[in-house]
Amino acid sequence: MDRQRGLSVRLKLTLSYAGFLLLAGVVLLAVVGVFLLLSGWLRTNESGAVRANPVIEFVRAFAPTAAVVMVFLLVFGLLGGWLLAGRMLAPLDRITHATRTAAAGSLSHRIRMPGRQDEFRELADAFDMMLARLEAHVAEQQRFAANASHELRTPLAISKTLIDVARADPHHDTGELIDRLHVVNTRATDLIEALLLLSRASQRSFTREHVDLSLVAEEAAETLHPLAEKNGVTLETSGDIAPTRGSPALLLQLITNLVHNAIVHNLPERGTVRVHTGVRPKTAVLTVENTGEQLTPQLVTTLTEPFQRGTVRIHTDQAGAGLGLAIVKTITEAHDGTLTLTPRSAGGLRITVELPAPARTPTGSE
Ligand SMILES: Nc1ncnc2c1ncn2[C@@H]1O[C@H](COP(=O)(O)OP(=O)(O)OP(=O)(O)O)[C@@H](O)[C@H]1O
Ligand SMILES: [Mg+2]
CATH class of the missing domain: 3.30.565.10 (Histidine kinase-like ATPase, C-terminal domain)
Known part of the structure; x- marks a missing residue:
């Protein structure tokens, strides 16, 4: 299926981490700022000194530090988020790889996810189980087809031998040949009837x-x-x-x-x-x-x-x-x-x- 390519989950997680970190940083800085501003204001009032504009003065002193902190948080959030998301999503790569291998026809591959039980491990185990069942089913079908071909070939081979022998011998008893061919033919027909019956019954398409x-x-x-x-x-x-x-x-x-x-x-x-x-x-x-x-x-x-x-x-x-x-x-x-x-x-x-x-x-x- 062709779909438009969107942002990778790793990038989305990284941006969310960094976004949350920045948000938390802004809230923290705002609280600290308000606290410092209030305490500075109180002190000024107590001392009775007159100042031009305490808010502007405060912002001037606080802003550069706040900006440095925010840049640090942004870089830290992006980098940390990228690494963390990569670690969290690593099992998904294994699962995708196994799915592609299975889709390419190799059903014997297994994920065999190591580590403790978690959501990814559960998914991987369920996938392994599905592969094992599919593999067994396909093997059974192949065995069945091989056996059926073998069984169907036998009466045809017998008929061919009977006809060859009769053709080589001009004084052959045709009545006996026809009888034996009839027996072989009946066996082949019975076999095909049984195969058809098997397939009809397994389709469950009968009325009850x-x-x-x-x-x-x-x-x-x-x-x-x-x-x-x-x-x-x-x-x-x-x-x-x-x-x-x-x-x-x-x-x-x-x-x-x-x-x-x-x-x-x-x-x-x-x-x-x-x-x-x-x-x-x-x-x-x-x-x-x-x-x-x-x-x-x-x-x-x-x-x-x-x-x-x-x-x-x-x-x-x-x-x-x-x-x-x-x-x-x-x-x-x-x-x-x-x-x-x-x-x-x-x-x-x-x-x-x-x-x-x-x-x-x-x-x-x-
Ligand atoms: N009632 C039974 N008692 C003893 N052995 C049995 C019995 N039913 C089946 N078997 C054994 O199981 C085998 C498989 O049975 P199944 O009916 O599938 O095949 P079949 O009788 O050999 O051939 P078909 O039924 O296709 O003509 C038989 O060959 C026989 O050895
Ligand atoms: Mg039988």
Whole structure:
């Protein structure tokens, strides 16, 4: 932004210091002058001597000294003010320098203001904190873009290899080629759908409606029942109505992802999945719990990151992108809820989603 250049703060402070010093000097000299004048006048009256004009005489004697004092105060005020203001404003230079560095793209720079807590230190600390958060956010975005590109390149590379091999061999079975290309293509489309969903959920641009999580859980369980059967997993749903506000489509996606995970990341046989819904004082709660292999708490904290796959899948035909839990986390946060992952001591995972209950009106209904 182009702005007209004004006086520097240092100069303004210097002028104010000097101005105040001069003002104080004038007041002091005036008081001393009046005092001297009065006492001189009294003495003259007492002695009874007659003088031409005591005021003029006094001014003549006092003025040169007063002028010297005023000049001294002016020089002292300007010089002292300039030095003092420079000292006071020095931290601001550091902050400005750091801001310029950050604006030029270097987010790793920190002010690290030394000294005790004061207003400048507070500003510098707040700025450092903002830079740290921005840096982490940008790094996360870069990681995400790199991972997404990598994941999208894989199916394209596989397709290319399949086509190259088929082209080199004139007696190639086209039916098989088409089938394999279809599988690869579907995976790529699913991946892009998941990425679009992730971006849509994080924009929070959906309309909020009344949603009962227990009904959505039933719907998800019904859809995934055949998959559970195929994987030899028993799927149970239980619980009470759990009202909240949000996007029915996104919440269905959330529960579907959780139940899907609970089925495919389960024991090779005789696994169980329990889906439970309920209410707490101010929230609606959904819990999805499944048997499976033992997971360490450290591993569990990383699972919600995009493209993070924990362990090798038991049913390898359902290889995923590692976006399911990232989508769950984004949808939960877009609904102002919390997501908690806890490893079960007997193996497997318990995932709890808490969403705000709808605000109640005085009539008791929503
Ligand atoms: N219910 C669960 N029980 C055990 N492990 C789980 C469970 N849910 C997720 N995981 C682990 O977390 C990882 C990440 O899950 P996520 O849903 O994000 O990706 P994915 O299931 O591998 O792929 P996608 O969901 O994109 O098809 C999984 O690979 C799995 O190792
Ligand atoms: Mg998944």
